[in-house]
Amino acid sequence: MTRFAPAQHVFHHGRRSQMPKADENADGGVEIYHHSASFLLTVGGMWLNSGYGMDEFTGYKQVAIAQSTTLMFTRAFDVRVKPEDVDLRIELDTKFADLIRFDRWPSVDDDGEALERDAVNTAVHTGFACGANLEMSDLWLQLGGATWDGPWLFLDLNRPAEALPEHLRPYGPLGAYVAIYRTTLGPADVELLESQYDAVPPKNVGFLYAMEADAVDPATGTAMTFAAFRDGIRARNTTFPNPLVWAAFYVFHSPDNHKYDFWLRSDQHKYRPRVELDDQTLPPGGFEALPLVGGPYLRTPGGHDGRFEVRHPGCDHPLVLDFSDQHNPVCLDNIAACPQPWLDRGYALLVFAQTLLNAGKRTEAAGAMVERVRVYQRMAEADRGTYLPRVAIALFELVLHHRAGLSPASALAFAHDGLAAYEELAGLREPGSQDPVDYDHLAAFTPNDYWGRHLLSGALWNLAWVLKDAGDTPAAAGWMVRRVRVYERLVQVDPVRWQPEPTQAQADAAAFGT
Known part of the structure; x- marks a missing residue:
């Protein structure tokens, strides 16, 4: 298959017109997808009302709540093994519990009352993500041949099959490197969040960075080695505290010379972006100022006017789907220009x-x-x-x-x-x-x-x-x-x-x- 450069698309659904007899406008959701050849990094979203009104009387069955921000490795699904090893194939297939992810926080208070309305999981930009309750299974430690070094963990998920434990060799090289920094919260933050939410605070907070194993090393012009990935991150990021501080602002420097400014909190201010890349700040309105979708392959230049442009790598002539006139939708094809x-x-x-x-x-x-x-x-x-x-x-x-x-x-x-x-x-x-x-x-x-x-x-x-x-x-x-x-x-x-x-x-x- 042809490999294309990593691409990120950000969606903001916008506010819909108020429904008849509803007492509120529907919140616009936010979706972020960073796709690379070897992995997909997605946000978990936020709490959204239904827009139908009176959610409290329907038990909030039609609202949306934040899900986990997840890092998924393409080749870790439907792992190929010998046809007769059906049970092994089922066992090796990646499940949700295996994913490297940030689970939502807050979720419930000490009395079991829901707190999902405050949880926000939108902290993703290209290969970077941060948040609370960073979970991962031991599967990745085994595949990466890694152990924790204090708060740091570096995973070489491109090791050849023969370097893996025998029962994991069907995975083969997954094609990615991952760096993780994870700490518990300090006593002051624990006390603050317990008081604010009357709930158990997050188990931990942290961030991760994932990149393709064959990404170019700016220092050499060739594919970056795992050692260069690991050592480059350690050398560029020497000031992160342990423990990390809730709601603090930090800067992460990637080994391919990018800078990520991030805000380490997963609650409230749901339309405020948590991550900015290379000082490319979003408009003052945050996510709410964004079009329906923006990215290299799918975009709506007019915001939320119903006109979509769909592009393919290597061709800048878009397929246009124009629904701006609901009575006369138009499709402007690009087959001749982009076959x-x-x-x-x-x-x-x-x-x-x-x-x-x-x-x-x-x-x-x-x-x-x-x-x-x-x-x-x-x-x-x-x-x-x-x-x-x-x-x-x-x-x-x-x-x-x-x-x-x-x-x-x-x-x-x-x-x-x-x-x-x-x-x-x-x-x-x-x-x-x-x-x-x-x-x-x-x-x-x-x-x-x-x-x-x-x-x-x-x-x-x-x-x-x-x-x-x-x-x-x-x-x-x-x-x-x-x-x-x-x-x-x-x-x-x-x-x-x-x-x-x-x-x-x-x-x-x-x-x-x-």
Whole structure:
């Protein structure tokens, strides 16, 4: 798979219009997702009213509360092991309890009354996160070959499989480095928070920083080693106290020369950002001043006006989804300018179909191949000359290898579509024409590269076999005769190359009863 640079997208839902009979506006939520090749870092959010009014009378069943801020490693899910080791696969799959995360605080007071309204988990920026109740399982210590060094922990999660404990080797290298700083609170903060919330204070507070193991080291211009990651963080961050102080402001310096200013508190002031990168401050309104979504690949330049721009790495021409006029939504496509995502999808569907077929799921495999055809047809609508060949080969492979997973009517329709595509590519049919091709009079046409085996000839073969499978042997034989005519014309133009083919084509036609 193609690896792309890490990307972060920040969402602010905005305030909705007040509902009829509601006594309040709905709060706008905040979502932050930092995606890198090896991990995903997400915020847990905040308490939000429902916007329907009278939440207290419905037991707050429709409100939102802060969840955990989580660091998830892509390759730690659906861990690949030997097929027979089903129990081991289930055991190795990462579960919520395994995640490195900041659980919300405050949650409940000493009497069990909910305090979720005050909890805020939005402290994420690129690979950095901070908060209270930092939890992690021993799994990461084992995978990283690490132990705590006072408040610091450094995890090399890119170690090769042979360096891991035997039962964890299916994880292999996860591709990331992680640094964690975690302390308990001092007595003064414990007393302050106990008094303020009448609740057990956080078990700990801290921060983490994650980055790709192959990120460039500014000092060398090559991939950063784990030692450089660890030593660079220790050398740049020598002033963090132990214990950390609640609601204090700190600065973290990353080994790739970035600076994170952060506010270490997970309660109240829910629309105030906790983390700023390289002095790039947010507008005075904090999260509430942000558009619906901002990031390199998805953005709403107009704020909350309903116009979305969707981009792909390597292409700055966006797909535009414009809902600003609710009665006239508009889609401005970018397929012609940015075909690569569609090409990638077509290839992924081919691989997925083969996987399904190998698992004995013929109908599902055929469905994936049909979707592949639809992808290329959509591309051909934007640029027929460039992408019609992909439509043709996708139809050919669908019918040749997957017709058993199609209904007879669908198989016949796709076979006809595939033949029509190759007839157009072969120069026998004008685009959009429904007139049948007269295969008994091909002398007026000069064969091109689309006439031969697995092309026009292959499409005729497919159609004949679909008809034969349906019990229409006379019609099937007729199409096999047309295939003979194609090879006869090819021999007229290039006898050296095509001389053996008419004889074989005639034998194939004879097998159909001609």
